[in-house]
Amino acid sequence: MTDSRDDRALVGALLARKEERAFEALYDRHTPVLYALALRLSGGDEPEACEAVHDAWVRAVDNLARFEWRASLRTWLCSIVINCAREIAHRQGRDAGPPLEEMTLASDDARLEGIYDRVDLERAIAGLPPGYRRVFVLHDVEGYKHEEIATLLGISCGTSKSQLSGARAALRRALRQTEGVHE
């Protein structure tokens, strides 16, 4: 049976009584979005995405008393997932950005347009270097602004913009190759 209480009521029950049912309702409501985000950030690595979501929920519940509702609960949870995903990638040595020359040569930086097979698109995003992929997912897929991305990832706005530019160019190259396969 779905819990009809809103996020504030559930968070209140969790803080006041450590109510497990309240946690489960929040989990069921938000985890599909969190998991989709984690999966995309990890390049489709399911165990890594699970790790990020697990760590994010533990961190979130542990820090729930400090959440001030300046943003929605989901936005806050997403930011925690992003941090956890980055930490996991860093621990596994997969935090490196793309080679410098790739970043400086990218000139085709407009948003992606056109019709692409969804599977090809997901695969192409998963195939991006981690730094490109992270910025691309957050900006073009999730709608974060560069200032927000810079804060979340601990990079400068300039780096965020150049990585996005590089990501879009790399994605186009990958999708062009895919088009050649389908023809």
Place this chain on the structure above:
Amino acid sequence: MNDADDPLAGLPRETAPPASLKARVRSTLRQRELIVPSPRARLGRSVRLAAAACVLLAAGGLIGRKTARPAAPVRDAQSQYLLLLYEDSSFAGGEHAERVAEYSAWADSLARQGRLVSAGDLRDTGSVVLARTESALEVNAGDVVSDAGRVAGFFIVRGADETEAIDIAGTIPHLRHGGRVALRPIALGGDQGRE
């Protein structure tokens, strides 16, 4: 650019996570005491805590025999005590499910204090008594009978000493329903506690 031109607009924003992930997160949060199990979950956990205390149970089944109470030895905070719950004709526990929920809540409060070691609700059927004669192992359906009734369940609790263990045992719901509780200190390690 409108959504029709944006290939990313069609990407799913939700993906069902593996079912095992929820259990894993819940387990971590419980371990860190950031969430408390619901009453139904606590009931299941208390029942599952029934351990190999059957050995202890066999020893405790000799209750009713009058023995001189040994002087309470000096024990540390890790002393353990077996509580055997007896029911006879005067026991009035009401609905089994309600009683189990009541006992589970009591067990859960002990667990949060770090005082619960194990617990078990014993089935009414399937009881056998074993004895070895010179020639064979005898296995007979039934129970060891004592004047306190039959053993219905058990708890193993931690207490600093016997006085504290009695204080703990004195709060068990079983006593309110007319049952009796036998308390036996458990010999741990080299401490046999026997005279």
